[in-house]
Amino acid sequence: MSATAEAHAHPHHATEGGDDTILEHHYDDLEQQHESSMLGMWTFLATEVMFFGGLVGAYIIYRIIYRDDFAAAGRHQNVILGGINTVILLTSSLTMALAVRAAQLRRIREIVIYLVATMVFGAGFLGVKAIEYTTDYREGLFPFAGAWDWEKAQAHSGHAGEHEGESKHEELGESNSTISPKWYATIGTTTPDPAAAKVLPLRNRSQSDHAKLYFTFYFFMTGLHAIHLIIGIVLVGIMALLSWRRWFSGAGETQIETTGLYWHFVDVVWVYLYPALYLIDIHQ
């Protein structure tokens, strides 16, 4: 550690423009200090990507196997509310990006305003999500606690005619479910007799069961996303409060930027969840 390090150790020397960020003693300079925080958050986000990636992967596999039944379930989603929520979340990302910019420019008032705006949009998203969950529960699309009622849901959304047609199939001894025979082994019904295999899984598992599986995925993925958003709102709230109290050195640039990374990540997750859960089946 020579004179260079010492020079960098003085906060005002590390960057031009009189940076007031306090340099912790274990960093060489402010640059490295900032970079360490960014790297730490990105490493955490990498684990989060895998966390959601596993869930999305499982969803994709079941969607391939039970394609038509998942599509029938997916058509119960409210595309408009989902779209509104996407706009809300993208807007929150914009205000978050502007909050980070305000922190870089050391404009405390602006930071607080944009962070509070970000929280409001985040809460708005959760509000719309709550409306969607309530509607799902009322329509019998909530797959837990005995609330599942596929027939009620079908009748509710004007798919009644479609369902009647399928009921006739059931009377004929066939299920309303369609699975291509190549998936029998995958879903755990191996039988040496192909003729038997054709009937067995179809009798036991109806469209209702597959739709229930879809909604289990839906509630797990969006629920996990909502939990992340709640954590995000709390984090942004803490940052807003600390900024308002002038608690940070360097206007909390590093802290607000790491919080921003987390917030944008939650936005990116929704960018994938929206088409996967709402959009890809509606044209049929």
Added chain:
Amino acid sequence: MTSDRHQTLPVSTSVVIFAALLILLFMTIGAAYLDLGPLAVPIAFTIATIKALLIVFYFMHVKFSSTLIKLFSMGASLWVVILLVFTLSDYLGRDLLNIVGK
């Protein structure tokens, strides 16, 4: 000493990216109502990936970050791509060879 920390983007950049994200959103909703056949899912996820990249590169500042940050951020998606591509190569390609019983 020029610092990455002070790569402050103008407000217009963020607003342009935001507008692009909204346009892509309406494109993906519009595409969902069209009968695109087998292309529907790839198109939906291509648009989603473009949106994600815009957010990652501009809102998350990866475009203006150090090589190390770029490496870590891309590494995150690299592993999930491996997870999905290898899984799908099995589930989508299982009957391609027409081997009886496989």
